[in-house]
Amino acid sequence: MPAASVTDYRAVARRRLPHFLFEYIDGGSYAEETLRRNEADLATIALRQRVLRDVSAIDLSTTVLGTPLALPLLLAPVGLAGFYSRRAELAAARAAQAKGAAFCLSTMGICGIEELSRGLAAPFWFQLYVMRDRVIMRDLLARAAAAGCSALVLTVDLPVAGSRYRDFRSGLAAPPGPRSSLQRGLQMLARPRWLYDVGLRGKPHSLGSLARHFGDRATLAEFFGWIATQFDASVDWKDLEALRAEWRGPLVIKGILDADDARLAADLGVDAIVVSNHGGRQLDGVPSTAAALPAIAEAVGDRLTILADGGVRSGLDVVRLMALGAKAALIGRPWAYAVAAGGEAGVAHMLDLFAAEMQVALALTGCPNARDIDSTLLVGNR
Numbered sequence: 001m002p003a004a005s006v007t008d009y010r011a012v013a014r015r016r017l018p019h020f021l022f023e024y025i026d027g028g029s030y031a032e033e034t035l036r037r038n039e040a041d042l043a044t045i046a047l048r049q050r051v052l053r054d055v056s057a058i059d060l061s062t063t064v065l066g067t068p069l070a071l072p073l074l075l076a077p078v079g080l081a082g083f084y085s086r087r088a089e090l091a092a093a094r095a096a097q098a099k100g101a102a103f104c105l106s107t108m109g110i111c112g113i114e115e116l117s118r119g120l121a122a123p124f125w126f127q128l129y130v131m132r133d134r135v136i137m138r139d140l141l142a143r144a145a146a147a148g149c150s151a152l153v154l155t156v157d158l159p160v161a162g163s164r165y166r167d168f169r170s171g172l173a174a175p176p177g178p179r180s181s182l183q184r185g186l187q188m189l190a191r192p193r194w195l196y197d198v199g200l201r202g203k204p205h206s207l208g209s210l211a212r213h214f215g216d217r218a219t220l221a222e223f224f225g226w227i228a229t230q231f232d233a234s235v236d237w238k239d240l241e242a243l244r245a246e247w248r249g250p251l252v253i254k255g256i257l258d259a260d261d262a263r264l265a266a267d268l269g270v271d272a273i274v275v276s277n278h279g280g281r282q283l284d285g286v287p288s289t290a291a292a293l294p295a296i297a298e299a300v301g302d303r304l305t306i307l308a309d310g311g312v313r314s315g316l317d318v319v320r321l322m323a324l325g326a327k328a329a330l331i332g333r334p335w336a337y338a339v340a341a342g343g344e345a346g347v348a349h350m351l352d353l354f355a356a357e358m359q360v361a362l363a364l365t366g367c368p369n370a371r372d373i374d375s376t377l378l379v380g381n382r
Contacts, residue, residue, distance in 0.1 A: 002349075003338075003341065003342075003346075003349065003350070003353075004353070005313075005314065005353065006313045006314065006333075006334045006337060006338075006350065006353075007313070009334070009337040009338045009340075009341045009342075009346065009350060010026070010333075010337045012337075012340070012341035012342075013025075013084070013336070013337040013338075013340035013341050014026075016191065016193065016194055016340055016341060017084060017191065017194060017340050018184070018187040018188045018190070018191050018194060019170055019187045019190075020167070020170035020171050020172040020183075020184050020187055021080075021083050021084065021172075022340075023166040023167060023169070023170040023172070024080070024164075024166075024167055024170070024172055025078070025084070025333060025336045025337070026166070026333070027164055027165075027166035027167065027281075028164065028279065028280035028281050028284065029162035029163060029164050029165075029280065029281050029282055029283070029284045030162065030163060030164075030165065030284035030285075031284055032280060032284065033280075033284050033285055034277050034280040034283070034284050034285060034286050034287075034288065035279070035280030035281070035284075036280070037280070037287070037288040037291070037311075038277070038279070038280055038288045038289055038290070038310040038311025039311040039313060040288075040311075041288040041289075041290040041291050041311070042288070042289075042290045042311045042312070042317050042320055042321070044290075045290060045320040045323070045324070045378065046378065046379040046380075047316070047319065047320070047323070047361060047364075047365050047377055047378065047379070048365060048376070048377055048378055048379045048381070049364050049365060050364075050365055050366030050367075051364075051366070053366035053368075054368070055362065055363040055364075055366065055367075055368045056368075057368060058359045058362050058363060058368050058369075059368060059369045059370060059371075060072065060355060060358055060359065060362075060370045061100070061370065061371075062327065062328060062370055062371055064102065064272075064305065064307070064327060064328050065150070065151050065250040065252075065271055065272060065305060066150075066250070067102060067123075067150055067151075069100055069101060069102060069328070070099065070100020070101070071099060071100050071101045071351065071354065071355055071358070072318060072322060072327065072328035072329065072358075072370050073096075073101040073102070073318065073328060073329060073330075073331060073351065073354060074096075074101060074102040074103070074104060074125070074307070074328060074329070074330045074331075075092055075093070075096045075101060075102070075103045075104065075330070075331060075332075075335045075347075076104060076309050076330035076331060076332035076335075077104045077105060077106035077107075077109070077125075077127035077153065077155070077332075078106055078109075078332050078335070078336050079106045079107075079108035079109070080108055080109075080110060080204075081106065081109060081110065081336055081339065082109060082110020082111055082202065082204050082208070083110060083198065083204045084198070084336055084339050084340035085197075085198060085202070085339045085340055085343045085346075086197055086198050086201055086202035086343070087110075087111055087115075087202060088110070088111070088202075088339045088340075088343075089105055089106075089109045089110060089111035089116065089208075090111045090115060090116055090119045090120075091339060091343050091344035091347065092335050092339050092344070092347045093105070093116055093119075093120055093124055094119070094120065094344055095344045095345075095347035095348040095351065096335075096347065096351065097120060097121065097122050097124075098348060099348060099351040099352070099355070101351055102124070102125060103124045103125065104124065104125035104126065104127050104151075104153055104330075105124055105125070105126050105127065105209075106127050107126075107127055107128055107129055107140065107209060107210070108208070108210070108227065109208045109209065110202075110204050110207070110208050111208050112208040112209040112211065113126065113140070113143045113144055113147050113149070113208075113209045114143070114147065115208070116147070117147035117148065123147075123148045123149060123150035124149060124150065125149060125150060125151040125152070125153055125252070126140075126144040126147075126149040126151075126152055126153065127152075127153040127154075127155055127254070128140055128141070128144070128152060128153070128154055128155070129154075129155055129158060129230070129231070130154065130156070130232050130235045130239055130243075131230040131232060132229065132230050132231075132232045133213075133230060136210075136213050136230075138246075139212075139213070140209060141246065141247060143209070145247075145248070145249070149249070150249065150250065151249060151250040151251070151252055151271075151272075152247050152249060152250070152251050152252065153252040153253075153254050153274070154240070154243065154251065154252065154253055154254065155254045155255055155278075156235070156240075156253055156254065156255040156256075157254070157255030157257075157276070157277070157278050157282050157283075158231055158255070158278070158282065159231060159232065159233040159235060160231055160233055161228060161231060161282075162278075162281060162282040162283060162284065164281060170183075170187075171183035171184045171187070172184070172224075173224065176222075176225070207223060237264055237268065240253070240265075240268055240270075241268055244268055244269055244270065250271040250272065251270045251271050251272075252270065252271060252272040252273065252274060252307070253265050253270050253272075253273045253274070254273070254274035254276055255274065255276050255277075255278060256273045256274065256275055256276070256296065257275065257276070257277055257286060257287065257289075257292050257296075258292070258296075259295045259296050259298075259299040259300075262275075262296045262299050262300045263299055263300055265300075265304070266300045266303040266304050270304060271304060271305060272304055272305035272306070272307055272327075273296075273300070273304060273305075273306060273307070274307045274308065274309060274330060275289055275292055275293050275296050275306060275307070275308040275309075275310075275326065276289060276308065276309045276310055276330075277289060277292075277310055279309065279310055279332055279333065280310070288310060288311060289308050289309065289310035289311060289321070290310075290311070290320065290321070290324060293306075293308055293321065293324040293325050293326060294324050294325055294375075296325070297324065297325025297326070298325070301325055305327050306325055306326050306327055307326055307327060307328055307329070307330060308321045308324075308325075308326040308329055308330070309329060309330035309331065309332060312329050312330075312331050312334065313333075313334060314353075314354065314357050315353070315354040315355065315356065315357025315358035315359075315360075315361060316357055316358075316361050317329070318354065318357075318358055319358055319361040319362065319365070319373060319377070320378075322370070322373040323373055323374060323375055323377040323378050324375070324378075325375075331354075334350060334354075335347050335350065337350075338350035358370070365377045
């Protein structure tokens, strides 16, 4: 049966992926309260239906940081996405660019900067963490610039890692040793199609952009252990100021959830922020993106570009976030589910679903142009 929604793609991904990989992308931190809030709060945002308006020509296009997009959508950086489908980051980036959306490659992607640069016809965004090893960080910056990356996305809400209970239970984040290795191994054997197509043909052991620094044959446990040593709890706004001076292109700060932090980012001259709680994967109990977004938009909406992610599962959710103040939305889990279920074609179809849902939403709110989306599309606003 063809997928009709992100929920359908999630169900297929669950059947196709080894259990620990599905739990990694699907889960959140601690009790997952914020993970649930992201979706639940968006669902409560009521759109204002308007009728008898000329909506015969719906235009979903916009421009984000100077890049024209056919859809106000960006595929968010997803770590280890290359485990979900063979060379998944490249496949998803191709689908995104074919549909007029943007793609952002994670530092922890299985496909590296150079692989995407060779395989794509247009520039992509690159996501970076501030790492303890500044030599590695500067190398990644230089390679992103050499590849012509059109924006740098600095994730700032990971000075320490939130605890994700599902990863411990599934064996992914369990203490290294024979028991956790056997647990993961049995889960992979239970998915022979994945094991052949991704585990063998896809070479997911290659650590993408980090391979030259960490080695190309690391185990998952070794990789996660090394990554944990790279989170830098000492990072502050001065580090951001230095990065702003070093990176010449558009700079995006991802992980803003407070209006005061948004003002500080604007003061330092960043080009855009992503209002985000890391998909509910960091500090559990913080507000949803939908709850935090309006105050941030009011504080800095005229000073920089506001993007948002968290809980987006449909084109209707994209319209809701844009009506709350975002210029465009980022989606992470939806494209991970889709690439796991159907590779490049799955991501392309998922983007078509989002576009169709947005078209219906704009037609029935009487707003034929996505660039005109604002709070007047919401019940209670005029």
